[in-house]
Amino acid sequence: MxxxxxxxxxxxxxxxxxxxxxxxxxxxxxxxxxxxxxxxxxxxxxxxxxxxxxxxxxxxxxxxxxxxxxxxxxxxxxxxxxxxxxxxxxxxxxxxxINIREELLRYLKKKYDTNPNYPWKSDPTSITLKTNETNKWYALIMNIPYKSLKIEKEGKIDVLNVKNKPAKIEHLIDFKHYFPAYHMNKKYWISILLDSTIDLNSVINLLDESYEIVDLKK
Known part of the structure; x- marks a missing residue:
């Protein structure tokens, strides 16, 4: 086994x-x-x-x-x-x-003073992250079954949703680390699998880009 x-x-x-x-x-x-x-x-x-x-x-x-x-x-x-x-x-x-979720939250707190929100009582592990200026989501972290992303594994994994430009999203999707957005608009959002093989610096860069995109819409 x-x-x-x-x-x-x-x-x-x-x-x-x-x-x-x-x-x-x-x-x-x-x-x-x-x-x-x-x-x-x-x-x-x-x-x-x-x-x-x-x-x-x-x-x-x-x-x-x-x-x-x-x-x-x-x-x-x-x-x-x-x-x-x-x-x-x-x-x-x-x-x-390996708690990538906690590492990302520490980074976002330090750079943007972002505090996680837990909006769903029925799903206490999912968190939303909002900009201070627009109070709009720029990221969402969920713990979902692998099979929700059509990955043939048992159990669950943390997934990060961030916003970006459609062309970049299309370029990033590889169905290994980056997936069409789970439960969000797939044109403007992308899901990132937060497992031990993901490049943390790339994830942080995408978080920064997502914040900037949402923050511009004041």
Whole structure:
């Protein structure tokens, strides 16, 4: 089972991996650990932006029901739940959060004295950012499912919407980091995936441009 999407929001601490019990291999780190209360063991293999989890029976045969997403047996479900707890413990002890949202908010507070607004009680993670002069949105940060952007990954990711000129928006869209605006006018807005691979300086430049565009409309 691949847990690679963890690297969108976290970076691995290699020293912490060693302290946890991972063994340094040629292409990364490996940990073999017994699955408590089951006659199974688990291998966790962490490489360069890869996190692979494999489950084996005591005789060394791979336990294939673990990889079937909708395997409904209660036994395989218990196995999956136990492995999920192990994965979460590894993330807690060996990974560090990459909070691009907070970095951007600190920048905007310092440069524009912008305070985030939380306008929707039903969606407390989404924030709007307004210019001081026009009191109009120049940016929006949301936490949305990957699949909302037609990305075949489980879970959610922070997305930043900013305003720009249509020609530049068309040039930027690559369906990897930059997407047609989610839930906004796609001609004048663009969505930016705030994962660990995005160039932060480019995002900051686009935020500045968005502020200037909205601020001109006094």
């Amino acid at each position: 691949k847990v690679d999407n963890i690297f969108d929001n976290y970076s691995v601490n290699k020293k912490a991996l060693s302290d946890y019990g991972f063994i340094k291999m040629k292409d990364g780190y490996c940990l073999k650990k017994d699955l408590e209360n089951f006659d199974f063991y688990v291998k966790f293999i962490i490489g360069n932006n890869t996190f692979d989890v494999k489950v084996f029976e005591a005789n060394g045969e791979e336990y294939l029901p673990f990889y079937i997403k909708k395997a409904g047996g209660s036994y395989s479900k218990k196995i999956k739940e136990a492995v999920e707890l192990m994965i979460n413990d590894i993330i807690c002890h060996c990974f560090e959060s």
